[in-house]
Amino acid sequence: MYTSAKQMGLKLCRHCKLSMSEEQTHCQRCHMRVHTRAPNSLQKCWAFVIAATVGLFPANLMPITVLSTRGAPQYETIMSGVISLIKDDMVGIAIVVFVASIVVPVMKLVGLIVIMLSLQFKMNLDNRQRIVIYRIIDIIGKWSMLDLFVLSIMIAVFERNNLVGVEAGPGATAFGAVVLLTLFAAKSFDTRIIWDKQLEQR
Amino acid sequence: MKSSELSKLSICPSCDLLVDTHAHCRAGKVLICPRCKHTLARGNRARFSSQFALALTCLIMVSLANTYPLLSFTFLGIPSSANILRGTVLLLEHGYYLVGFAVVIASFIAPILLFSLICYTSLSLSKGWKAPGLATALHFQDDLIHWSMIEVYIVSFLVALVKLVEYADIDLGYGLWCICITLLLSTRLIQRIEPAEYWERYVHIR
Numbered sequence: 527m528y529t530s531a532k533q534m535g536l537k538l539c540r541h542c543k544l545s546m547s548e549e550q551t552h553c554q555r556c557h558m559r560v561h562t563r564a565p566n567s568l569q570k571c572w573a574f575v576i577a578a579t580v581g582l583f584p585a586n587l588m589p590i591t592v593l594s595t596r597g598a599p600q601y602e603t604i605m606s607g608v609i610s611l612i613k614d615d616m617v618g619i620a621i622v623v624f625v626a627s628i629v630v631p632v633m634k635l636v637g638l639i640v641i642m643l644s645l646q647f648k649m650n651l652d653n654r655q656r657i658v659i660y661r662i663i664d665i666i667g668k669w670s671m672l673d674l675f676v677l678s679i680m681i682a683v684f685e686r687n688n689l690v691g692v693e694a695g696p697g698a699t700a701f702g703a704v705v706l707l708t709l710f711a712a713k714s715f716d717t718r719i720i721w722d723k724q725l726e727q728r
Numbered sequence: 729m730k731s732s733e734l735s736k737l738s739i740c741p742s743c744d745l746l747v748d749t750h751a752h753c754r755a756g757k758v759l760i761c762p763r764c765k766h767t768l769a770r771g772n773r774a775r776f777s778s779q780f781a782l783a784l785t786c787l788i789m790v791s792l793a794n795t796y797p798l799l800s801f802t803f804l805g806i807p808s809s810a811n812i813l814r815g816t817v818l819l820l821e822h823g824y825y826l827v828g829f830a831v832v833i834a835s836f837i838a839p840i841l842l843f844s845l846i847c848y849t850s851l852s853l854s855k856g857w858k859a860p861g862l863a864t865a866l867h868f869q870d871d872l873i874h875w876s877m878i879e880v881y882i883v884s885f886l887v888a889l890v891k892l893v894e895y896a897d898i899d900l901g902y903g904l905w906c907i908c909i910t911l912l913l914s915t916r917l918i919q920r921i922e923p924a925e926y927w928e929r930y931v932h933i934r
């Protein structure tokens with residue numbers, strides 16, 4: 527059977543990967559504080575997830591870009607931007623933008639909520655499935671920055687242009703906050719607690 | 729447990745499993761955690777001097793990418809060009825601080841700082857001299873890996889490019905090729921960074 531380091535009174539420094547006994551408070555190699563498990567990992571993760579979920583509403587409802595063509599300003603939200611891309615026959619780009627700015631943040635939040643709920647209410651989910659969900663979340667996480675990068679490039683391109691102007695809208699700030707909060711949420715979750723629950727149940 | 733026994737055991741950072749590395753680890757082999765399939769160690773070790781060379785090349789390429797424009801085009805007689813920093817400067821000027829800082833950190837500050845730190849730590853460790861602030865540099869180096877998003881930036885650039893094609897004729901700038909080369913090299917560089925290896929060497933020279 528598998529033995530966790532915690533059962534043997536050992537712990538690992540997350541920074542430099544040094545093993546040590548549980549009594550030591552600081553790592554002797556890199557001088558950082560070492561915890562057997564990241565303290566309050568679930569609470570922190572819930573806080574970030576809830577904040578990010580709330581932020582999804584202004585991020586998707588408020589305009590993320592303001593296009594000014596021939597005077598009249600045109601407000602675009604994430605979704606209306608995707609729809610106008612489809613209308614302009616750029617379906618491929620529309621899919622990329624849709625996946626990066628809507629599917630990825632929502633998937634991250636749903637994934638983290640599923641993992642945490644399944645741990646807290648002892649649902650039937652394999653530990654292997656939980657870690658696979660977490661690793662997918664970890665890999666796709668940074669791709670939600672895509673729309674903000676595109677925005678910054680478009681702004682730079684149309685800087686000295688009298689006919690077409692591109693500017694950021696208030697939704698951009700909300701969307702940026704959602705992206706950062708989801709990144710922090712994934713980072714604050716200590717994957718080692720997935721296997722701890724199994725030890726308690728036995 | 730004695731430290732000599734501890735060194736033969738390895739703990740999986742992802743699932744906290746105790747793994748007997750002595751039985752598994754052979755040169756050229758990859759050690760994978762049997763419980764969560766996390767890669768614990770790669771057998772072939774990168775030399776610090778080659779890491780330094782790679783990081784220095786990355787640093788030069790990313791600096792060039794920021795001095796040349798990524799693209800230039802003419803729209804109704806108005807010439808225009810774009811580089812990485814210009815967009816974030818405009819975002820900050822218009823009061824979008826959160827977006828501006830997020831973009832500038834992920835596309836500019838994090839990669840440059842990361843490559844500089846790897847240069848610094850790798851050179852110091854390969855030469856065996858104890859550079860000032862080496863421990864701090866090593867800590868920052870591991871954190872920055874997650875914040876460098878060059879690959880996302882390049883895909884974003886392609887998205888912007890396709891959107892722009894309908895407006896005007898576009899000339900791709902040298903900056904774009906530099907950033908693509910940076911991506912290729914930095915992927916290899918980051919792949920070969922093993923924090924434990926750097927810290928082991930750090931203890932030796934201390």
Ligand SMILES: [Zn+2]
Binds near residue numbers: 542543544555
């Ligand atoms: Zn340590």
